[in-house]
Amino acid sequence: MTSWTSTAIALLEADANRSADTHLHVFPLPGEWGIDLYLKDESVHPTGSLKHRLARSLILYGLVNGLIHEGTALVESSSGSTAVSEAYFARMLGLPFVTVVPRSTSQEKIDLIEFYGGRCHFVDSPSEMAPEAARLASECGGHYLDQFTYAERATDWRGNNNIADSVFSQLAQERHPIPTWIVVGAGTGGTSATFGRYVRYRRHDTRVAVVDPEGSAFHGGWSNGDPTFATGIGSRIEGIGRPQVEPSFVPGVIDEMIAVPDAASIAAMRLLKDRTLHWAGGSTGTNLFGAFELIARMRDAGETGSVVTLICDSGRRYLDTYYSDDWVTAQGWDLAPHRARMERFLGGGAWN
Incomplete structure (x- = not known):
């Protein structure tokens, strides 16, 4: 380590x-x-x-599994509280963070994600969010946090x-x-x-x-x-x-x-x-x-x-x-x- x-x-x-x-x-x-x-x-x-706990667990899971390193870009598909909390922790660790959101996302949510240093990447439909997040992470050598896949295993029960x-x-x-x-x-x-x-x-x-x-x-x-x-x-x-x-x-x-x-x-x-x-x-x-x-x-x-x-x-x-x-x-x-x-x-x- x-x-x-x-x-x-x-x-x-x-x-x-x-x-x-x-x-x-x-x-x-x-x-x-x-x-x-x-x-x-x-x-x-x-x-x-509640997503504050999830975001910390997802990032900790990436760290201990060798998926997140110094400079690793963190990517998510979320326009809500999970993205806000992940942006908070990414800023704490000095890592770039981008989340894929629908164009219909309210400006209030966008502002909150950006307040913590995150960036929003827009798509036309919610169905495009997960595939686009996976593509972005792959292209930049980043880590797709993927809350809907890893939430149940990231937290040690x-x-x-x-x-x-x-x-x-x-x-x-x-x-x-x-x-x-x-x-x-x-x-x-x-x-x-x-x-x-x-x-x-x-x-x-x-x-x-x-x-x-x-x-x-x-x-x-x-x-x-x-x-x-x-x-x-x-x-x-x-x-x-x-x-x-x-x-x-x-x-x-x-x-x-x-x-x-x-x-x-x-x-x-x-x-x-x-x-x-x-x-x-x-x-x-x-x-x-x-x-x-x-x-x-x-x-x-x-x-x-x-x-x-x-x-x-x-x-x-x-x-x-x-x-x-x-x-x-x-x-x-x-x-x-x-x-x-x-x-x-x-x-x-x-x-x-």
């Missing part, structure tokens, strides 16, 4: 060490239920999202940078320290793979549920046992949902999948803000809605326990979209029935 690689790994480890662990917030539920709901707040990472280990450590002094359910969404599938493997490795009696937005292929692929399943439709809930099942999605470690309407995701995201003052994005709303469904089953069955889900990113990124009534109306979403359902449930009423 070269001295540069050793220094690069030390820099990544120092970034993790100086960042206090993300908080585990309690969502208020009726006390008589005997059920606790926790939200792990990944929005407080330096780059503002037994140790390094492990969100699952963090959650269980933080729950150690709670009244239900071993959660009944972990609820996450799937973008690459890396987070659900980490939790699913970890609970099996530690022999915890915890089940993992994955929530999926409209148009995503993960739910259909899991239900049908078809790793080639595709919808060809992009997700309107940023950060989760894919038009095809991705290589990093590991169905064998998932106990249940829940399809969540997009309008329900946004209604839940807004309810979270009103009840806790936590501003979060749409994928957090998807998580919360799925968590409510599982909690309702537990309550109705007379079960007690805890449920954990994630705040994936900050709502500040969505003031002109998910938090805009005009924008929501333009999508054809009616949030009112979903909001009424959740309010009825939290007041002690039926979920279904």
Whole structure:
């Protein structure tokens, strides 16, 4: 291992060490239920999202496998939070970073990637992103980080940078320290793979549920046992949902999948803000809605326990979209029935 690689790994480890662990917030539920709901707040990472962990893991994976060296250009196919976080780490290591994005990408996202020193390479269609990223990396002798392939293997589910280990450590002094359910969404599938493997490795009696937005292929692929399943439709809930099942999605470690309407995701995201003052994005709303469904089953069955889900990113990124009534109306979403359902449930009423 070269001295540069050793220094690069030390820099990544120092970034993790100086960042206090993300908080585990309690969502208020009726006390008589005997059920606790926790939200792990990944929005407080330096780059503002859960993808901060993924980006660090992807780059560390490239370093320890001899794929990234001094001067290696890093390439990705992402217009969202993953690219933002990868740009942050590339700048830290003094490496060039380019991400392939659709021409329709908002200027706000482009500006954030460029703020951290990244460069955007534009293509006409989302379907062109991955092939173009692979071509760019090959032509310049760079490394294609390829989040959708490497997410599940880049994170060591037994140790390094492990969100699952963090959650269980933080729950150690709670009244239900071993959660009944972990609820996450799937973008690459890396987070659900980490939790699913970890609970099996530690022999915890915890089940993992994955929530999926409209148009995503993960739910259909899991239900049908078809790793080639595709919808060809992009997700309107940023950060989760894919038009095809991705290589990093590991169905064998998932106990249940829940399809969540997009309008329900946004209604839940807004309810979270009103009840806790936590501003979060749409994928957090998807998580919360799925968590409510599982909690309702537990309550109705007379079960007690805890449920954990994630705040994936900050709502500040969505003031002109998910938090805009005009924008929501333009999508054809009616949030009112979903909001009424959740309010009825939290007041002690039926979920279904």
